[in-house]
Amino acid sequence: MTELRELYQQVILDHNKNPRNFGRPETTNREQQGHNPLCGDELKVYLYVDEADVIQDIGFDGSGCAISKASASLMTDALKGKPAAAAKDLFERFHKVVTGDVEASFDEADIGKLVVFAGVREFPMRVKCATLAWHTMRAALDSDQTSVTTE
Numbered sequence: 575m576t577e578l579r580e581l582y583q584q585v586i587l588d589h590n591k592n593p594r595n596f597g598r599p600e601t602t603n604r605e606q607q608g609h610n611p612l613c614g615d616e617l618k619v620y621l622y623v624d625e626a627d628v629i630q631d632i633g634f635d636g637s638g639c640a641i642s643k644a645s646a647s648l649m650t651d652a653l654k655g656k657p658a659a660a661a662k663d664l665f666e667r668f669h670k671v672v673t674g675d676v677e678a679s680f681d682e683a684d685i686g687k688l689v690v691f692a693g694v695r696e697f698p699m700r701v702k703c704a705t706l707a708w709h710t711m712r713a714a715l716d717s718d719q720t721s722v723t724t725e
Contacts, residue, residue, distance in 0.1 A: 582690040585648075590640035595650035599631040608636075608710030608722040610702050615642040619710045627658045632711075639703050641694065646707035648688055658715050664688075665708050671695070672704045 604621040617636030624630050632654050634646045649668075653661045667685050669675070674695035694704045702724035710722045 582693060585687065585690045586640055586644040589644035589647040593634075593643055593647040595633045595647065595654070597633050597635055599633045601631060602633075604714045604717060606710045606714035606718070606722060608706050608713075608724075610638070610642070610706050610724040612699070612702060612724065613639060613642075615639060615703060615706055617642070617646055617707060617710060619646070619707060619714050621711070621714050623658060623715070629653050629656055629658060629661055629715075634707060638706070641691075641700055641703040642706055645691060645704045648690070649707050649711060652686055652688060653711070661715060662712065665712050668708060669705060672701050 598618075598620050599622055601622045602620040604623055605618060607616075607618050609616050615636070615638030617634050617638060620631075620633045620635075621629055622631040632650045634650060636646075637643075638646075652664060656664070664685065668688050668691070671685060671689070672691050672694045691704050694700045706722070706724055709724070713720065713722050
């Protein structure tokens, strides 16, 4: 288990140092601001959703802790090219994993590389860091104009 935890930490550190899809895509039609006042994480999620309701492009920018930034990076990788309904479904599954609302028997087949955040549920204060980008993406998909906060 220690080796697996170390691997997960390496993935999180890699996505923090080299975030994927960092920055505003050239074409966007939805965006949302998110903020975690507890630790100061702030980010903005940008989407380009086509007429078939598929996320053709996604990006983010902002600043935050390693977990927040890595979560946003992995989220953008996981959602690019997915229908909005699939993105919302993955949000629900991811949220259950990080809040401990699922059995410990889930694996990568359930949520892909996002499984690296399973250990966050052991640290309730960090759950908000891991889910900030996801809540922000969900609000952008729903065209909710209310700024997202983890409070």
